[in-house]
Amino acid sequence: MKYDELEKLAEEKESENWDFRKFLKFHDELSEDELDKLVSKIASKYExxxxxxxxxRCCKKLKPTLEQQDQQRLADRLEMTVVQLREQHLEYDESDDEPRWQMRDVPCPFQEDNKCTVYKDRPQDCRGYPYLHEPGFNGRTMGMIERTFTCPIVFNVMEELKEEVALDDDIEYDCW
Ligand code: SF4
Ligand code: SF4
Incomplete structure (x- = not known):
């Protein structure tokens, strides 16, 4: 898949993905644990x-959250204080219920030739992205559908997951 085609493909699949999300909520043949394991297995393949x-793309499009520890680690790496780091690179986002410090600019100023120049000291949020090996996939499908627009791994995982789960049960999830 060419990366610049991803958004178009994700848009084409978006409605189907929302239907699949609904399907998963009522699908009790697969336990939450089994679903998480299946997602993780498919994710490993695409990774x-x-x-x-x-x-x-994630570093070009998204603004990772930086918890206090992330800020301190990155500030140390850049040989500056946390206050200087905040002034130069961060913003305080109060737009939702959980205000947070996040990277201010996209693309991230620490990305160079698609590589992270502060890799060892990158924020936890960058390490975890795109969160395909965390428990509770079924409760996080909304975020996953958003990520199909950014991350080709997530896009492919969603596509294969739909096939695996629907084929397993011979269920047409797009009938909702
Ligand atoms: S800190 Fe590194 S991994 Fe995180 S968004 Fe910036 S370039 Fe990407
Ligand atoms: S494949 Fe996904 S996690 Fe990797 S760089 Fe692209 S968007 Fe980020």
Whole structure:
């Protein structure tokens, strides 16, 4: 998949993905744990096939959250104080219920040639993205559908997951 085609493909699949989300909520053949394991297994396959360094889209499009520890680690790395880090690179986002410090600019100023120049000291949020090996996938499908527009790994996982779950049960999830 060419990365610049991803948004178009994700848009084409969006409605189907929302239907699948609804389907999963009422699908009790697969336990939450089994679903998480299946997602993680499919994700591992695509992670080995898709090189993040040939993509780098998340660093170009998203603003990671920086908790206090992330700020301190990054400030130390850049040989500046947390206050200086905030002034130069961060913003305080109060737009939702949980205000947070996040990277101010996109693309991220620490990305160079699709690589992270502060890799060892990158924020926890960057380390976890796109969150395909965390428990509770079924409760996080809204965020996953959003991520199909940014991350080719998530896009492919969603596509294969729909096939696996629907084929397993011979259920047409798009009938909702
Ligand atoms: S800190 Fe590194 S991994 Fe995180 S968004 Fe910036 S370039 Fe990407
Ligand atoms: S968007 Fe996904 S595939 Fe691309 S760099 Fe980020 S995690 Fe890797």
């Amino acid at each position: 080995s096939e898709i090189e993040c360094t040939s993509c780098g």
